[in-house]
Amino acid sequence: MYKVFVNDKPIVLTTEIEKETYFKNYLLNNVKLGKVIRTLNTTKLQEARLIHKNKDKILKKFLKKLPNVIAGGGKVYNDKDEVLFIFRNGKWDLPKGKAEKKETIDQTALREVEEETGVKGLEITKPLDMTYHIFKRNGRYRIKITYWFEMKTSYRDSLKAEESEGITQVAWLNKEQQEEALKNSYANIKGLM
Numbered sequence: 001m002y003k004v005f006v007n008d009k010p011i012v013l014t015t016e017i018e019k020e021t022y023f024k025n026y027l028l029n030n031v032k033l034g035k036v037i038r039t040l041n042t043t044k045l046q047e048a049r050l051i052h053k054n055k056d057k058i059l060k061k062f063l064k065k066l067p068n069v070i071a072g073g074g075k076v077y078n079d080k081d082e083v084l085f086i087f088r089n090g091k092w093d094l095p096k097g098k099a100e101k102k103e104t105i106d107q108t109a110l111r112e113v114e115e116e117t118g119v120k121g122l123e124i125t126k127p128l129d130m131t132y133h134i135f136k137r138n139g140r141y142r143i144k145i146t147y148w149f150e151m152k153t154s155y156r157d158s159l160k161a162e163e164s165e166g167i168t169q170v171a172w173l174n175k176e177q178q179e180e181a182l183k184n185s186y187a188n189i190k191g192l193m
Helices: 033-042 058-063 105-117 175-182 187-192
Strands: 002-006 009-014 023-027 047-051 068-077 083-088 091-093 096-098 123-137 140-152 167-173
Touching: 002 033, 002 058, 002 187, 009 033, 009 058, 033 047, 033 140, 068 105, 083 105, 083 175, 096 105, 105 123, 105 140, 105 167, 123 187, 167 175
Parallel strands: 002 123, 009 047, 023 047, 068 140
Antiparallel strands: 002 009, 068 083, 068 096, 083 091, 083 167, 123 140
């Protein structure tokens, strides 16, 4: 089962058909995805479920429905076991961004974290789960596929928010601060934490 978020409401990709309650079922093969997105954005429906018989092909079939944007990002720990957060568009988030041509996804993640926060000396320690969310740009819906990596650094200098990307704050947050920040964050980020 996969979850693709439209704002904080999930589109669940599944092989299971269940009785509709707080969600609505759609068949993946003939769904009008734009209509599903509009329904999630304008009604009290809590989620949509796209059904397909083959669990091994469901994600690939779904991703063909909209243009894909590939991104990389990091959940970065410092020596105090704090996690690096950014504040953008009124919400706490983790640093991430779009891949450039001829760049591996781990290079993208390292570059984007450094650009958005000013943190240097980053080292990837392991890959994390990928996340999926739908956004609208230039009047068209797209699916952002973000490859996440756990990283570490001993960087102690000042943090620098990339204001041109709408980032207004960068901060190392301890466990209690993370819990507070996650109250004003995205479902995908809550899942990574």
